[in-house]
Amino acid sequence: MSGEQELGITESKEHSPGEWYAEVVQKAGLADYAPMGGFIVTRPRGYAIWERIQNNLDGWFKNTGVQNAYFPLFIPESYLEKEKDVVEGFDPEVAWVTHGGHDELEERLAVRPTSESIIAPFMAQWTRSHRDLPMRLNQWCSVVRWEATETKPFFRTKEFLWQEGHTAHADEDGAWEETMTRLDQYARLYEEVMAMPPLKGRKPPHDKFPGAHTTTTIETLMPDGKTVQAATSHYLGTSFGEAFDITYADADEEENTAHTTSWGLSWRAMGALIMTHSDDQGLVLPPALAPDQVVVVPIWQEDNKDEVIDYAADLAAELDEDGVRVELDDREHRNPGFKYNEHELHGVPLRVEIGPHEVEDGEATLVHRPDGETETVDRDGIADTVTDHLDTVHAKLYADAEETLEGEIREAESREEILGTIGQHGGYVKCGWCGDEDCEEPIKDAIAAEIVMVPLDRDEEPIHDDCAICGEDAEETAYFAKSY
């Protein structure tokens, strides 16, 4: 049983969250480190979670008028340069292809860091009349940003998987509505699928996407008190429309410039998911994302082996027929204790234990991940019962995360209070802000916390009259936090 030792998570989520996270990712079989720094290999157990995230979002996108497409992996340098904010924003982070085979290329090609610059010219070509709008495109792909920081699987990798949506609209109203539709769908993903409470907000002007009019964000709080930008939706105004000539003839045959948006969610969502719910026993997954939602473990002695296994297999088959993702673990060379540990490590939300007592009484024993709550239930109607329990597991995970979040939004009225509160507790600190980027600097310099969002509604009154840093009139409420 040499394997048993390998199963255990040795690091503590509370005391060494970074090491704990890396250990969970590797031991639960989600990802491994690639030979090149900054790159990871996503293993089947990890990729299956990403596929379920994809399937949920993709369905919602398609139901709201989005069509998938695929644009080239490479972008000519001259295209990246057409929108000056974009080239300034991404230039230091681009991986460059300079050679094809044995020959040097005439123009070097950027491995896409994001695809506005290659998609916009085609939108321009395809947009003739107001009847062609709105145009809503999305692609699922990988992008590369050459950031020289320590690799943290899913959170910080030079290549990452994501979707990027790009849309064009006749006017600001249409584009702004689009921006909010996608932000709401991301929020829904976090709530309904990932069991995580999202905060919706805007990035401050100095932290917008290059070229954007407005960058909206989903922020989620991690247990260590840092925030994660968990999805983003940009209203780009007419800057890309102008730079790339995306114009259309309106009903009166007048030429107008289209308003565009872009919006994306990356596998960083998986990082936030793992970090939020998992524990010192390993991975914890909400049922909507778990590759196996239920594992049925028969516990037999030699004299009742066949009937216990048959009963368990029959129960598993019934769950399977009902659409539950279920595995029967009847391995001979592993004992029940080993199996429990392994399935906890892998984040299976519900364990069904079947021993001779359950067989005799026509019952089944259900054990919830992560809190170990145990209930013995009737074998009859097991599919409905299991579905209810899976819903309960989701609700518990969400309630836990929500409780944490609610306690972690605090207020401050001075620079010292911001520094002290974040320094002591982490989490978000709300305060009045004059709108000047300079007022972020002292906080950033002292404790590496920044303004991670301001309220979505531009007309919302600031919580305090004065900027907590400079004392001038406050323009809006700033949320300071450390972030991933």
Next chain:
Amino acid sequence: MSGEQELGITESKEHSPGEWYAEVVQKAGLADYAPMGGFIVTRPRGYAIWERIQNNLDGWFKNTGVQNAYFPLFIPESYLEKEKDVVEGFDPEVAWVTHGGHDELEERLAVRPTSESIIAPFMAQWTRSHRDLPMRLNQWCSVVRWEATETKPFFRTKEFLWQEGHTAHADEDGAWEETMTRLDQYARLYEEVMAMPPLKGRKPPHDKFPGAHTTTTIETLMPDGKTVQAATSHYLGTSFGEAFDITYADADEEENTAHTTSWGLSWRAMGALIMTHSDDQGLVLPPALAPDQVVVVPIWQEDNKDEVIDYAADLAAELDEDGVRVELDDREHRNPGFKYNEHELHGVPLRVEIGPHEVEDGEATLVHRPDGETETVDRDGIADTVTDHLDTVHAKLYADAEETLEGEIREAESREEILGTIGQHGGYVKCGWCGDEDCEEPIKDAIAAEIVMVPLDRDEEPIHDDCAICGEDAEETAYFAKSY
């Protein structure tokens, strides 16, 4: 109605198949040319076809033990060099990343041309015991091969979308069975989904995948008499197992080298699909792949407009509820003739025409794409009727392609006969072959035809006793053809 002119395909499939193909791809909205030679943009109508190919294959893969994963886009040069045949095979075709941001990389990185070299080392790491085998991984991704030929969308592009499966097995039998399972699934895709008759065979030894023991192939015949390698499945023997140390402890704790396979299908399948079925009116799609399977076109005058449109909408709703992918085309600013042309261009398999007569008689008129066969049917039970007609359309497309194929496999007994037959008719020419690559040369030099396959079964007797080229004893039957 300036649009009507743009709709028409001006080139002829028979007389200028290359130009015709390019025109269909662009006018049907499948793809556009990217600014960099060799790259294309896959538009929503094209990508939707690829998604359906993916969904079919992916389901079959998962039902037969395959798990999806994701490996890095880049492969360090030193990894590519570990299997010498691979580096020799791909070296001239690799796109190289040399710079990250403003810095030159210490080791340049290949944009993956295929991923054996980055997947094998991880298989080695994950394979400890015979219990870890078989290990079956697949990824859907894009790969880049820097070939300097003219761009032909889906057929020949520097970047292309594909799936690549990679598996490890305890022994040759397991790996060979895997190779054939995937080849059979590809054949099934062509038959059941794409309505194309596939030929299954082996590539001759001099045309195997670099490092492979055996390369099997699906060949499909194009209407212009050329063949397309439409999918491939390789038994790699132990060459990758040895180069990358993929070993496992068997039941007796003895270390053994794993046998591996790889198999792939690219968007070239879409090229073959378009080329096979489409015609001078535009795209023709089998119902299983068509984004819209049915279009309902109401034909009204002012005095019956509401009842015709209501009847048509009701019928479309019933089809939709039954799971048929249906569009109601009630656009006001287009007349029925324009709509017919447009839906033919886009390859909608079945058109349902609803005029006042159909309303009065409780009927519907169905028109098949591509042969225009028309039948007026009862409105009652329309969903079943339409499903039957869609099956008929698939069957017609398959039968047409099969009839073409059957007439295009000929025999030859001499070099002159091979040259004359392919020169005159195209298609496949079967002949006896000694097994020497040199005997392919004169045919290749004269008419650019090559041995595109030999029979799967190594023990099959050659059709003739002598090699058609050199006259020595024939070892097997060679299939000569020109190819894409």
